[in-house]
Amino acid sequence: MQSKKISYFMSHGIGPYFHRELVKKIKSREKFVLCIDEQTNNQSKKQLDLLVKFWSNDDGLVVTCYYKSMLLGHAQASVLQSAICDAFKADGINLKRLLMLGRDNPSVNTTLENLIDQKMKKLGSGLLFLGSCNLHVVHNGFKAGLSSTSWYVENVCTDIYSWFKQSPARKEDLANVINDFGDVVEKTLLYFTITRWVLLGKFVLFLCENIFDRFLTWFQQEEPLIHLLYRELSELFYLVLAQFLKYDFIVGKSGGDLCDIDFKLNEKQLNSKNIRIGERTRKQLNPLTQQEREDFFKDIRNIYHGISKYFKLNLPLKNSFIRDLQILHPSMKNAQDVDQIIRVARGVPDLLIDNEIDYLRNEWLAYCIEVIDPKWMIKNKQTDSSGHEHITYHRVDFYWNNIFEITTTNGRPKYPVLTKLIKNILIISHGNADVERGFSINENIISSNRSLLSQLSINSLRTTYDTVKNSNGGYSHNVPIHKELIKAAQSSFSFYNEELSIIKAAEERIKRERKRQQNLSRSAKTRRRAFDDTEGFTKVTTRSQFNYCGW
Secondary structure, three states, rough: OOOOHHHHHHHHHHHHHHHHHHHHHHOOOEEEEEEEEEEOOOOOOOOEEEEEEEEOOOOOEEEEEEEEEEOOOOOOOOHHHHHHHHHHHOOOOOOOEEEEEEOOHHHHHHHHHHHHHHHHHHHOOOOOOOOOHHHHHHHHHHHHHOHHHHHHHHHHHHHHHHHHHOHHHHHHHHHHHHHHHHOOOOOOOOOOOOOOOOOOOOHHHHHHHHHHHHHEEEHHOOOOHHHHHHHHHHHHHHHHHOEHHHHHHHHOOHHHHOOOOOOOHHHHHHHOOOOOOOOOHHHHOOOOOOHHHHHHHHHHHHHHHHHHHHHHOOOOOHHHHHHHHHHHHHHHOHHHHHHHHHHHHHOOOOOOOOHHHHHHHHHHHHHHHOOOOHHHEEEEEEEEEEOOOEEEEHHHHHHHHHHHHHOOOOEOOOOOOHHHHOOOOOOOOOOOHHHHEEEEEHHHHHOOOOOOOOOHHHHHHHHHHHHHHOHHOHHHHOOOOOOOHHHHHHHHHHHHHHHHHHHHHHHHHHHHHHHHHHHHHHHHHHHHHHHHHHHHHHHHHHHHHHHHOOO
């Protein structure tokens, strides 16, 4: 098949078909979440990627799907808002179905969120506000700690990176040394920007391995984790405080209580002997003088204080809605928590009416006495050679999907309101990793030798890639082949020709308009020249008459 045929087959056939199928699914759901992020692609254009999260009835779980990309010049909040709302309008998607905006924390995104909320309020709805991506918050907290010292870690790492990048010989020598050491050091040169803080130094390595890595790795998963977010953020903040504060001042505290601790009071600080810096770091202190040690531990305290201050200001540990979402965990099946599920229901804009919230209370109480099959929670059990049991759990949406399928004796769904609520709670974004993973896909699609791809082609390629990825096993041969798909492929050439005709007609209109403007300009010049000639002739004639009369 020729490349041209493959091109229009993709951009005018199967790509638009898969997009239409996605739009049908979005329009059939009560709510969906929009996740956004932008990058500058190889076309030197700002590419805004839009992903949607919603409950898939076909799969019985939460899915994250690529929706659309937009190529922008200026990317002010008003421009982004217009682009997003116009895309929804073109696809016939009701803006009122939008539950929340998954985003990182630039001010333009905050303004965008407010603009969309204002537009939704005019429609009688509104957005659920839960702040920005907490992965970015944790990274920035780490950065805030390091920035509170004069170590200039970022500058050192950038210099090291540049030293090897600018010399193929040095790069080859480094690769040989790395191969000799195996996995002792990183095998890839990373460009250290403000989001690459988690690979630096012995003390930094201690912080990462013992505190940050687990959270940053765990919350990059695609499965719904919003019910774990509050607890994990609380534990993360607790661990940071436990590195430099005395146990008596933090024991028994969690969540918002941690934010009330005055961690800078001297009486709460661990001494230099007990402050946590990691054994590998402590062993390197022997050659230092007393003054150097004091300066070092002062820097360590500043780092911990910087991280804690940032976390105290930016972690959503005072957010009661996120705290209440812990009730979705299977272990929280307790009748005493009925008020918690009611608060969650009230906190979701434009989802449940008053009568449904009343029914929800009774459904939750009935759910609390339901006999649950352990297989709905436990995916696998294994015992290692030491006799230790290792349990792998199902995703939380797998568990709840089984709850939703429970029926009454007459075959009706037993928990209709609870189903409606939880399906639209589990889709809440716990981070922006899904969108950022798409950046590497963009780099493969819009490579340096394909920088002329149109927005239509980019959207079709990403949509098709995403459809294959989300199919059974992620293989193209598992994508269902329906009559509509075959028809779309067969019609791609006619749509392509139609677009060419439209483009050609537009070009001809532009040419005709340009020619008309040229003719008008030429006529204006001719008239001006004739006027100038007439005026000149009149002046000459008048002067001759004056001379003839002797004036």
